[in-house]
Amino acid sequence: MSDNHLRLGVNIDHVATVRNARGGAYPDPLRAAKLAEEAGADGITAHLREDRRHISDADIDGLMEVLSVPLNFEMAATPEMQKIALRHKPHAVCIVPEKREERTTEGGLEVAREENKLAHFIAPLRDAGCRVSIFIAADQRQIEAAHRIGAEVIELHTGAYCDAMADDHDDKANSELEALREMSVFAHSLGLEVHAGHGLTYDTVQPIAAFPEVRELNIGHFLIGEAIFRGLTPAMAEMRRLMDEARE
Numbered sequence: 001m002s003d004n005h006l007r008l009g010v011n012i013d014h015v016a017t018v019r020n021a022r023g024g025a026y027p028d029p030l031r032a033a034k035l036a037e038e039a040g041a042d043g044i045t046a047h048l049r050e051d052r053r054h055i056s057d058a059d060i061d062g063l064m065e066v067l068s069v070p071l072n073f074e075m076a077a078t079p080e081m082q083k084i085a086l087r088h089k090p091h092a093v094c095i096v097p098e099k100r101e102e103r104t105t106e107g108g109l110e111v112a113r114e115e116n117k118l119a120h121f122i123a124p125l126r127d128a129g130c131r132v133s134i135f136i137a138a139d140q141r142q143i144e145a146a147h148r149i150g151a152e153v154i155e156l157h158t159g160a161y162c163d164a165m166a167d168d169h170d171d172k173a174n175s176e177l178e179a180l181r182e183m184s185v186f187a188h189s190l191g192l193e194v195h196a197g198h199g200l201t202y203d204t205v206q207p208i209a210a211f212p213e214v215r216e217l218n219i220g221h222f223l224i225g226e227a228i229f230r231g232l233t234p235a236m237a238e239m240r241r242l243m244d245e246a247r248e
């Protein structure tokens with residue numbers, strides 16, 4: 001795979017959201033993960049939330065068993081989640097902020113204020129061989145703190161940029177995009193691997209995919225939604241095409 005290849009991590013949380021709406025076994029997120037893998041996903045992302053609103057513990061067990069591509073395990077910085085991650089030792093662990101009342105992960109992690117605590121939290125995960133990623137806003141203070149605590153990867157939160165695009169707030173979208181661009185350059189200069197994600201769609205992916213410092217995008221909600229209309233494989237193929245085109 002070329003050095004310029006931008007990895008696509010497919011987040012399957014919302015297959016589990018639909019399953020859980022009826023409390024049964026369908027649709028099966030593991031089947032979606034295998035399909036995404038066959039369709040060229042470079043990794044699968046799943047967020048085990050504290051309230052288990054979508055992905056379940058059994059889903060994580062199953063993903064660890066069936067996946068051939070790396071699992072990016074998203075979790076809050078809690079002792080319970082640390083224990084689960086240490087049991088499974090997934091390829092990557094992405095630490096995200098979590099509030100029970102939020103609909104989705106609304107902001108980046110506050111690393112700078114919790115530096116000591118987070119440094120201790122991620123150390124055993126790193127020792128276990130997991131690549132630790134920290135989900136943060138495009139904010140230099142947070143990036144510096146993520147670097148200091150020993151994270152290898154940061155994932156930049158693209159939600160504010162995507163929301164501004166959806167609302168046709170061009171100035172805001174441009175300033176958010178500029179911050180993401182500058183901070184991906186800055187993080188890369190510190191030796192951090194840069195990922196990005198949240199809220200990305202066909203309309204918003206290309207400017208982010210064009211940043212050469214960004215190595216991976218994690219995309220879920222839009223792809224799973226689009227899969228209703230065209231199927232997961234074609235939905236992913238179009239995202240892949242747009243990412244490759246932006247990268248040229």
Ligand code: PXP
Binds near residue numbers: 011096135196222
């Ligand atoms: N990256 C992280 C860290 C996330 O928390 C999420 C949402 O779970 C995503 C990427 C994917 O966001 P979306 O589902 O909006 O594409």
